[in-house]
Amino acid sequence: MNATLASLLLSILLASCVVDASCTRKLDVKRKCLKKCNSNSDCRGRKKKCFCDGDCGMSCVRHNRKCKEVLSILHGAVDVKPYNRFNAKARYSCDEGYTLNGPDVRVCRGDGKWGLTAPSCEIEGKCPPPPHISHAKPDSLPGRKYFNVGDRIYYSCEIGYDPEGFSIIACLDNGLWTKHTIKCNPKACPDPGHIHNGVRQVGDFVYMSKVNFTCNEGYQLHGSQSLKCNSSGKWEGVKPHCLPIKCPLLKNPSNGEVVYWNRNRKYIKKNLISLKYGDKATFNCMRGFEIKGDRERICSANERWSGESARCAIVDCGYPGHVPHGMITSPIKTTFGVKLTFRCANRSTHKGHMAITCQENGRWDHSPPLCLKQCTVPKVRHAKVYTSHNDNVGIVQYFNHDNYVVISCKKGYALENRHKKKSFCNNGTWEDLPSCVPAPCARRPPSLENLESGVMRFNSNQHGAEAKYECFSGFILKGHPTVKCQKGRWVGHRPRCIPIVCEQPGGIRNGLVYLVGKMGRYKYEEYTNRRRHTDQLEFECNSGYKLQGPRGTTCINGKWSPDKSSFPKCVPKMHPLFIGYQGKRKFHTFF
Template sequence: EARPREHKKLNQPLIAPVMHLHFRHVPILSVLQETTGRFFENQANYQCESGYQMVGSSVFICQANRPKCVPTKCPEPPLAENQLVLREVTYQVGVVQFSCKEGYVLHGSSVLKCLPSQQWNDSFPFCKVVQCPAPPYIPFGDPLTSSLHFGSTVKYICVDGFLLKGESTIRCQADGSWSLPLPECIPVECPQPEEIQNGIVDVQGLTFLSTALYTCKPGFELVGNTTILCGEDGQWLGGRPACKPIQCPRPKKILNGKYSFTNFHYGQTVRYSCDRGFQLQGEETLRCLETGEWSTEVPSCKAINCQPPQPIENGFVEGADYSYGAMVIYSCVPGFQLSGLAMQTCEESGWSSSTPACLPTDCGLHSAMQLTTFLFGTIILYTCYSGYELLGNPVLACQEDGAWNGTAPTCVSIECTLLSPPENGFLHFTENTLGSTVQYTCKPGFTLVGSNTRLCLPSRQWSNTAPYCKAVTCNSPTQLMNGNIRGENYTYGSVVYYECNPGYQLNGPTERRCQENQKWVCTLQISFSKVRNSLAEEEMGFWQ
């Protein structure tokens, strides 16, 4: 501090004011020598304490700047090279403290002091990277790592059949320990297998390599794998199977017959029947079994033949054809009269009636004539019941010699002539007496023209004219675009052929046959699916 003051000796002010300096305590400065005066241009000598060096002049002159002391400077520590962190120690000049960056451990002295000689009192420390121990063991897992130092990671993988739960990696921390939590290897568990329609699944387990077995209910067969396997990723291997209905193959067609069906699945039936005049040999119904086979062999249709007619005593049988629709005629030798039906027809169940018999002819008077005496001249008039005709003299007279003038007549049944069956048809009757009827039918593929019944009249003639069987005719087949049809006969059993114009190819059957239902049907053997698509009338029907 300096302030002007009066000069005591001159007792007058100076031209230049005198500055009076008051020395204050200057830390870290040590006064080597101080003048007795504190006036302008007085001098004071300074020196630094141990550990400090002088910056500036050591002589302090009043009205001049005083010197100052700064810490002694030592070489820079190799911080980056040794991963060191430097921190000055508070209130301790020239003293520094070393530490390491995260993940490193200090080796050497942590505190150094800079000496007046501008050297450190000890060698520099260094930092060494932290090393973690071997990775922890986890059951059923393996660690994968290339280094164990700070910041490195370990990845865990699980053995087959186990899945990793948690983070797959852990990290080496600055304190030399591994980060937590550790992952776990838990057994693979597959979800519950899917159910399948019309099937059953038998689960043997849900862990790795466990199996599940699929089976189908009766009437269904498995499509796909019967066994699936729980894989290492927790998914079932082998795919989901399915149960489809068991289907039997298409039954064989039979000659002179047909079969009806709904479908060919398990449990369904096929019913066979024969054309008229044929009889089924074998089982009528076939059932589709769960093995995909039919329950029995396909039947056959055999032409109906009746057994030879039984011979009759005192009579004989006419007719050598015993096939379906054929007739035989019974008659008696003279003196015998037939009891029963004279004509019999071979039908599906056999002959149309029981065998007749030949009984002795009774030529006595009619039971209605119960007279006790016949006087001379008595005349008897014979008449027959309806349906019978008198054969002989209808009048007898009692003569004078007590004998009748002739033999008594007989009444014989009125019979119409025997009829023949129409061509391609059948004749059904039991007898040809007055009032009896006959019935006409036609073979498959033919239709009857005329009345189907005729009556035996008293005139011994049959009523109506004889009908005949006319072949069924199909409608003209649909014309083929870009093609033509060969065949002009459209009656039952006839075939027409389809052909394409040059440059076109036929798509479908090449020929069709006229059926008894007056419809055209394919005669080539094609797949059932195609038949269902192109012949809608065949569905829920029969195949011929």
């Protein structure tokens, strides 16, 4: 059939789709059916239509649904129309001499699968090997491929299974076996019953099944943990029972005893033979002894006591440790009740208890004493040492621990840390012993006698620091320029700043010299004293003379500026007789 014919048949099928009242969905359908429908309107989507889908009845099926290609069969043929589409039919036929074993027609279903099981072609007049039946064996010879018409096969059940139904099948002339009804059911075992103080875990009471037993807490299983139903319908194994878990009594340790308690912490008398699961044993020791091992043990599920065996050992406080500068004077024993006594070495004092006792709790009642060495008189350079009572040490040679001395520095020296003048004796060593260093200068260095002539500068008043003197301009330093702080005082002579003066310049011929002051100018006589720095002189000529040179001079750092060699001169004035012209040129004539 070509593609055109297939499309034509599909169009006819879709056009004639009407609800078939006889096509109903069966109750025992063994496949998953598509959506149920009565008309095309019940189906969603354009590609789904309401078709009769075999035992699923009217269902929404895609109109282009396809099934996989049908496989050919040995010694036969299959014809599919239309090709592998929904509702296509596969018709089977066998070659000559063979007969069909199975359905002759299969239909492509709406789920895309072919219905029924593919048949096979068997030789005519022969039957294939008998069908397999679970837990049953045929009496035919193994390996035989074909059986003749009329041959009979008898099935027998395996051991542990009982037959139900007809156990004989026969080969028919169509090459098929008659339908068998035999079933092999497992043999049943009776209910094994329950156990006291325990539980069972069980399924079916049939051949090969098991029943497992467990006991409640505090009980132990005696017998088989599980029973198995055998081929004879009987249980294999001994039905168990649950007995209480018991632990034997424990022996009292030397210098101690055992006390028993139940789970509710109630005391149990000692006249028992054994104790139950969960009971506790507590060990107590006599005074002066202590438990080594587990103080409390519990009766466990394995009928044994938990933990390790306990014993009572005498209390031992252990060696209290070495005492520096001291010794133990009593016999050295460290067990309960023993008393140790101590003694400190010469030139030492003690702190604490000189005797200690080992207690019941395994500890000494006190720590060993401390033997603390004395200190000798400290030697401090440039200082005197005094006792805590402000007395000179004198003949005192040793100081006890925690005693202190006071350090007082000699003249010219001071404490390096002025807040620290005490030192304490600590086990033979002086702690933070003060030291004396050259003292700083308490006062400022001396200033210049005339503060307007110069300045004194210094940065520190510590020992070794220097103060420097400097003169202002117009003054010269006389003396050493520095003084130095030495052990609390400034060493050196204070210098002086002497004014710098200019020598008498003398007068000028045919003129006068004036001294310029703040209030004006004054006639400067040749016999006047020397002039100081910044003093000024002015020159003026007598009548009939004029000044030739600078009008004045200034005293600068002991020299006149301009200097004497540049001082001016007074020269006579000259008067013109007449003024004449020579052409456009003007000239004067003097006499």
